[in-house]
Amino acid sequence: PATCPLMEELNRVSAENKKLAEMLTLMCENYNALKNQLM
Amino acid sequence: LDLNTNPMELDFSGKRPKREEPNTASADMEMKWPVKAEGSSMLKEELNRVSTENKRLAEMLTTVCENYYALYNHLDELLSRKGTEDDKREWSMKKRKLDLDEFVGCTIGFGSGKTESISSDEDHHHPHPHHHGDHCESFKVTESIGKSKVSTFYVPTDISDTSLTVKDGYQWRKYGQKVTRDNPSPRAYFRCSFAPSCPVKKKVQRSGENPLFLVATYEGTHNHPSSNPSGGDMPSQAGSNRVALDVVQSGQRPVQDKKETTIQEVLVQQMASSLTKDPNFTAALAAAISGRFLEQPRT
Numbered sequence: 001p002a003t004c005p006l007m008e009e010l011n012r013v014s015a016e017n018k019k020l021a022e023m024l025t026l027m028c029e030n031y032n033a034l035k036n037q038l039m
Numbered sequence: 040l041d042l043n044t045n046p047m048e049l050d051f052s053g054k055r056p057k058r059e060e061p062n063t064a065s066a067d068m069e070m071k072w073p074v075k076a077e078g079s080s081m082l083k084e085e086l087n088r089v090s091t092e093n094k095r096l097a098e099m100l101t102t103v104c105e106n107y108y109a110l111y112n113h114l115d116e117l118l119s120r121k122g123t124e125d126d127k128r129e130w131s132m133k134k135r136k137l138d139l140d141e142f143v144g145c146t147i148g149f150g151s152g153k154t155e156s157i158s159s160d161e162d163h164h165h166p167h168p169h170h171h172g173d174h175c176e177s178f179k180v181t182e183s184i185g186k187s188k189v190s191t192f193y194v195p196t197d198i199s200d201t202s203l204t205v206k207d208g209y210q211w212r213k214y215g216q217k218v219t220r221d222n223p224s225p226r227a228y229f230r231c232s233f234a235p236s237c238p239v240k241k242k243v244q245r246s247g248e249n250p251l252f253l254v255a256t257y258e259g260t261h262n263h264p265s266s267n268p269s270g271g272d273m274p275s276q277a278g279s280n281r282v283a284l285d286v287v288q289s290g291q292r293p294v295q296d297k298k299e300t301t302i303q304e305v306l307v308q309q310m311a312s313s314l315t316k317d318p319n320f321t322a323a324l325a326a327a328i329s330g331r332f333l334e335q336p337r338t
Contacts, residue, residue: 006079006083006086007082010086010089013086013089013090013093016093017089017092017093020096020097020100021096023193024096024099024100024103027100028103030107031107031110034107034110034111037114
């Protein structure tokens with residue numbers, strides 16, 4: 001099938017968003033875990 | 040663009056609009072034009088929205104990472120300064136666990152098969168895994184870490200900093216830096232300063248997805264403690280240790296000197312006491328002194 005640059009870009013940015021959101025969740029969990037250790 | 044192309048046929052099921060699109064070959068061309076234009080406009084709007092969200096997420100992630108590393112370093116410094124030996128030992132164990140579990144865990148989102156390619160063939164490492172079009176690879180990172188002990192860290196950095204330096208508490212020797220056509224972002228290669236006895240290698244590269252991060256990939260596990268556990272400045276720490284040693288030594292030296300003086304005095308007193316009690320010694324001493332007195336007028 002012919003490619004649509006807009007759609008490709010949207011797919012790419014959405015996938016990146018998903019990764020960022022996952023990484024943010026994990027970092028928040030790590031941060032809270034560390035904070036609890038400090039307490 | 041092929042006017043018969045239906046953009047919704049591409050892989051974007053998660054964001055597929057609810058609007059019904061004409062996707063049969065019998066669809067009328069007069070109907071397709073407005074749909075295509077409307078679809079394109081919607082795509083642009085969606086792209087703008089997702090891009091804004093992307094930027095916001097990246098900023099939040101940077102902030103959280105900064106806070107995390109600040110807290111990590113603060114805790115590390117606090118324990119290395121004021122903690123008891125038990126605290127330090129416990130923290131050291133927790134740090135190892137943090138390094139192995141939490142940092143590795145946080146990299147899954149961005150991993151995208153990078154570490155997998157590193158463990159097999161570094162030259163085929165691709166900086167933009169999403170360009171492969173297969174996003175599912177990212178979840179294989181954990182497996183590859185378990186097998187080849189490869190871990191990846193994302194370290195926030197200044198965009199203008201091109202030094203590719205990651206302060207991780209260990210000392211490293213840089214043995215190479217390269218750029219290839221398929222991976223234009225420069226990457227630096229390091230060996231642990233304890234090599235060859237320590238096998239750990241490190242690769243540092245700016246993240247292709249988010250240039251605010253450096254990607255540090257570690258291969259192997261250190262077989263020695265970090266040279267600078269707090270991640271701070273080594274010379275100042277060594278200096279403070281020296282000062283502490285000097286204080287201890289300078290405090291010990293007078294005590295030792297005083298002890299020696301006291302012992303000598305006691306010995307002399309004991310010797311004098313025993314001699315004065317000895318009549319022979321007293322007579323000899325009296326004779327010697329009187330003889331000296333008798334000799335003096337002669338001279």
